[in-house]
Amino acid sequence: MKSLVSKLVVLVFFCFSSGKSMANLGEYTLGAGDLVNITVFGEEDLFVETRVSNVGVIKYPFLGELQLIGKTVNEVERIIDEGLRGDYLINPTVSVSVIEYRPFFIDGEVKRPGGYSYQPGLSFDKAVALAGGYTERANKAKVNTKRIIDGREESLELSVGDIVLPGDIITIPSRFF
Structure with a gap:
């Protein structure tokens, strides 16, 4: 038991000392380019499959434009549930899922630079492999990696085991001999 507790303490220390907050390792937040599927149980007219626009909104029946950028799937379900409850439905059961994630980009010293489809749990070394290797x-x-964090573009350094997120722009620089 002591060993398990000490490993947990080391893991938490590593996460905070490496500059990664627990929020960065947590739930996925929606962004421009994500394709989402919204269903309300028993209400076929409220089914929507749409891509989040560049300004981060979608149009939803009865509720109009909804701002999705930076929100988790659970937050979007709650927003739609609250919007439909009462005036339109008594007890809606809302389900939101991401059908297609926005891409990540890798350029510089890889064999096939470009944009690639994101896959949940994608590590940096796997992203390099998708781009044909170094x-x-x-x-x-x-x-160097550019990532949007709390609405601002941040510059990070990635290493082999780090997680890549949708929208990341990874640059592999050249070395000088």
Whole structure:
């Protein structure tokens, strides 16, 4: 038991000391380009499959435009439930799922730079593999990543086991011999 507690303490310390907050490791937040599926049990007219627009909104029956960017699937379910409850439905059962995630991008010293489909749990080394691997000039020690965090673009350094998120822009720099 002591061993388990000490491992948990080390894990929590690692997460905070490495600059990653627990929120970054938590639930996925929606962004522009995500394809979402919204269903309300027993209400076929309220089924919607739509892509989140560049400004982060979708149009939903009876509720109009909904701002989804930065919200989790659970938050969107709650918003739709509260909007439909009472005036339109007595007890709606709302389900929201992400059908297609927005892509991540990788450029620089990889064999096939470009945009790639995100897959949940995608690690940095797997992202490099999707892009055909490193070129012979790649500087593997210093990888720059741009990521939107709390509405602001942040610059991060990734290493082999780190998780890639949708919308990330990964740049593999050249090394000098």
